[in-house]
Amino acid sequence: MSICAAPSYTLKALNNLFIEMTAKNCNQKCKNCYINFSQGKAPKDFISVDLINEAISDTLNENLQCIYLTGAEPMTHPDFNAILRLCLKRCNVCICTNGSFLNEKKIRFLSKVESEGQNQIFFRLSLVHFNESENDNIKYRGNFRQTVFALKTLERYNFNSVLSVQNYFKFPENELIENFKRIFAENDIKNSDLQINLSYPDFEEDNFVKSSPKTDCMFGRILTVKGVYSCPFLAGDYRGRTGSNFQNFSKNINAETEFCATCSKNKKPIFTIG
Ligand code: SF4
Structure with a gap:
C-alpha cells in the first residue's frame, strides 16, 4: 500500500462540461447519495437558462465533447427540455438520472428531441447491487425495476446508456461484472455499457495512491449557481x-478530499462516460 500527500491535478483539456441543474431537488433519497439533503421541502435552487447560455458562449473555443446534466435529479428542473435542446446545439449531452422519469412516453419525446439535430443524447443510470431487494434497500423502492426498464426501453429507441455501479458493498469486481452481465442477458440489454466505480468516500483504507490517475477534474468542470468547481x-x-x-x-486542484482519494484509486473518471 503506498501512501502520499494530496496530489495537485491540472486541467488537461475542457472536454466535459457538467451542469448542476439543481443541488437539492430530487424525487428520491438514496442512502448512498453523496449529496447531503436537508430535511423538509427542497429550496427552489434550479440553475437559470441564462447562466448556462453564458457558460456555453464562454467555452466556445474549448474542445467540448459532452455536456453532462447532473443534480441531484436533473429531470426535476422545470426548464429541463429547453436546457437539453440548448446544450444539444453545442455537443452531445449525457443525462445523469435516477431513471424514475424515464417512462416510454418521455423516452419517445427525447428521441424526437435528439432527431432535431446532429448531436446525441446519452444516459447514465446507476445501481448498487445485482439483487433487487439489496439494491432497493440502499437506493429506493422500485429503483432496480425502473432502471432495468429504462435501459431496455432506451435501447429500443436506439439510445446509448451507461449503467454505473457504485461498488457500495465492496464486491470483487469480477463478481459484480458477471452478475450485471447476467442481468443484461436476462433482460435482453445488449448495447448498454457497464462502469464499475469504487465506493465513496473510501478514505479509511489508505489515502492517495501514487499511480497515474485519470480523474474527472483533469478533463472537466462543473457549472453551478454558486460558480465553477472541479x-x-x-x-x-x-x-x-x-x-x-x-x-x-483552469486553476490546479489540490486533491485533498476523501472523494479525491477515491478518484486517485479508481481506474478511470467516475462521472465521465466513454
Ligand atoms: S473528487 Fe476527484 S475529480 Fe473531484 S477534484 Fe477530487 S480528484 Fe478531482
Whole structure:
C-alpha cells in the first residue's frame, strides 16, 4: 500500500462540461447519495437558462465533447427540455438520472428531441447491487425495476446508456461484472455499457495512491449557481472552486478530499462516460 500527500491535478483539456441543474431537488433519497439533503421541502435552487447560455458562449473555443446534466435529479428542473435542446446545439449531452422519469412516453419525446439535430443524447443510470431487494434497500423502492426498464426501453429507441455501479458493498469486481452481465442477458440489454466505480468516500483504507490517475477534474468542470468547481463531488465545496464563471476555470486542484482519494484509486473518471 503506498501512501502520499494530496496530489495537485491540472486541467488537461475542457472536454466535459457538467451542469448542476439543481443541488437539492430530487424525487428520491438514496442512502448512498453523496449529496447531503436537508430535511423538509427542497429550496427552489434550479440553475437559470441564462447562466448556462453564458457558460456555453464562454467555452466556445474549448474542445467540448459532452455536456453532462447532473443534480441531484436533473429531470426535476422545470426548464429541463429547453436546457437539453440548448446544450444539444453545442455537443452531445449525457443525462445523469435516477431513471424514475424515464417512462416510454418521455423516452419517445427525447428521441424526437435528439432527431432535431446532429448531436446525441446519452444516459447514465446507476445501481448498487445485482439483487433487487439489496439494491432497493440502499437506493429506493422500485429503483432496480425502473432502471432495468429504462435501459431496455432506451435501447429500443436506439439510445446509448451507461449503467454505473457504485461498488457500495465492496464486491470483487469480477463478481459484480458477471452478475450485471447476467442481468443484461436476462433482460435482453445488449448495447448498454457497464462502469464499475469504487465506493465513496473510501478514505479509511489508505489515502492517495501514487499511480497515474485519470480523474474527472483533469478533463472537466462543473457549472453551478454558486460558480465553477472541479467536479460533481466538489460542486459547492470551497476546496473544488475554480472561479465564479468560465472566464477563468483552469486553476490546479489540490486533491485533498476523501472523494479525491477515491478518484486517485479508481481506474478511470467516475462521472465521465466513454
Ligand atoms: S473528487 Fe476527484 S475529480 Fe473531484 S477534484 Fe477530487 S480528484 Fe478531482
